[in-house]
Amino acid sequence: MSLLTTIAAFLFAIGLLVTIHELGHFWAARAFNVKILRFSIGLGPDLWARRFGNDQTEWVVSLLPLGGYVKMADERDESVVPEDVDRAFNRQAIWKRMIIIAAGPVANFVLAAMLYWVIFVVGQPGAIPFVATPPAGTAAAAAGFAAQDRIVAVDDRAVKTWGDTRLALLERASAREVARIEVETARNTIEFRELATAGLQKQDLDKDYAAALGLVAYRAPIAPIVENVTPDGPAARAGLKPGDRVVAVNGVGVTEWTALVAVIVANPGKPVTLAVESRGEVFDATVTPDKITERGRTFGRIGVQPRIDREANDRLYTTVRYGVLESTPKAVTRVWDMSVFSLKMMWRMITGDISWKNLSGPITIADYAGQSAKMGWVPFVLFLALISVSIGVLNLLPIPVLDGGQLLYHIAELIKGSPVSAEALEIGQRIGLVLLLCLTAFAFYNDIHRLVSG
Secondary structure, three states: OHHHHHHHHHHHHHHHHHHHHHHHHHHHHHHOOOOEEEEEEEEEEEEEEEEEOOOOEEEEEEEEEEEEEEEEOOHHHOOOOHHHHHHOHHHOOHHHHHHHHHHHHHHHHHHHHHHHHHHHHHOEEEEOOEEOOOOOOOHHHHHOOOOOEEEEEEOOEEOOOHHHHHHHHHHHHHHOOOEEEEEEOOOOOEEEEEEOOOOOOHHHHOOOHHHHOOOOEOOOOOOOEEEEEOOOOHHHHOOOOOOOEEEEEOOEEOOOHHHHHHHHHHOOOOOEEEEEEEOOEEEEEEEOOEEEEEOOEEEEEOOEEEOOOHHHHHOOEEEEOOOHHHHHHHHHHHHHHHHHHHHHHHHHHHHOOOOHHHOOOHHHHHHHHHHHHHHOHHHHHHHHHHHHHHHHHHHOOOOOOOHHHHHHHHHHHHHHOOOOOHHHHHHHHHHHHHHHHHHHHHHHHHHHHHHHHO
């Protein structure tokens, strides 16, 4: 069922985003009365095809979902009958052709803005950026962060959740620059911390770079009191029941649930002695954690859940929402910020500031689609918005087989006063195809490496 959810979420996401992109080209071409011969969602062999409209445009769904295209009448490929010469793409004014080409990426940006608008109006839940005591020797400790500092802004950019904080911090971290962070302390005073990121390694950016800097989310303390016990699990067999309090583990007193978990996780298949207070009496219980292996990691589990202080936990979370009118400029700004950020990340991959391991392919995208869909419709819509921005940015890159490359040809035509030669077009297409294939192959390699390494 989990695999089916992932596949369904991925196909829906890619199908929607590719369709919107191609509809951008389609609508712009129709607006300028360019004849459209074929509209394809997907590549490769046809799965479904029908002809509609006065022009008998062929609408197609193809086997491979990783792309699509709009084929227009064009004299350069001899697809124009004499009566449609004036409707050929190549006969249009250059500014019209450029609008048609740019309309695909623009459609993705518009969709992303609409999706962000929905999220801003409905509200996005998230953890408030309260900081736990940073580990000694980390950049956060050196900067003076303390437990329950609430991050208010990063480089004068207001943040309300940990998601906002990580995104704002990533730009500084990838450039190894100092981030100026405004915090509200537990004493309700406003202070500023200078967080140095120069010590980060490339592999840190592939993982939890905030944690590598020492910025860890504060969690409300959880008492070592058992709320639920898995039937027939190690804890149940050892005699633990709901309401029991663990007071010591292997002879060492514990006051928080995390101390109990740390020992259990570290001892898969090994006996652990617990001192348990139950109904006013203390007894010893020997429990042997089950040996669990997930994503290449082996750890212990005994089948218990803690009693959570819901009120204290709820104070660490918020829902960020805005009014209908206020959300519009915020959505447009978010699309712009994410687009610029994507370009900066690409440039830093080229310059070697960050690892090419961050390049993801369809397998990773499918995994994220499935994970976000399982979390709920809000995370899934956010995922769609992010991927829509990425598709828009990717297609504007100056690679000949992409929209950005076609725009580059038209800019060259504007400069030289005549179309680029057929020979130059062919060479550019070959170079662009090789670049695109190399990027795709590397992205697939990263996907497979992630699967194998966990």
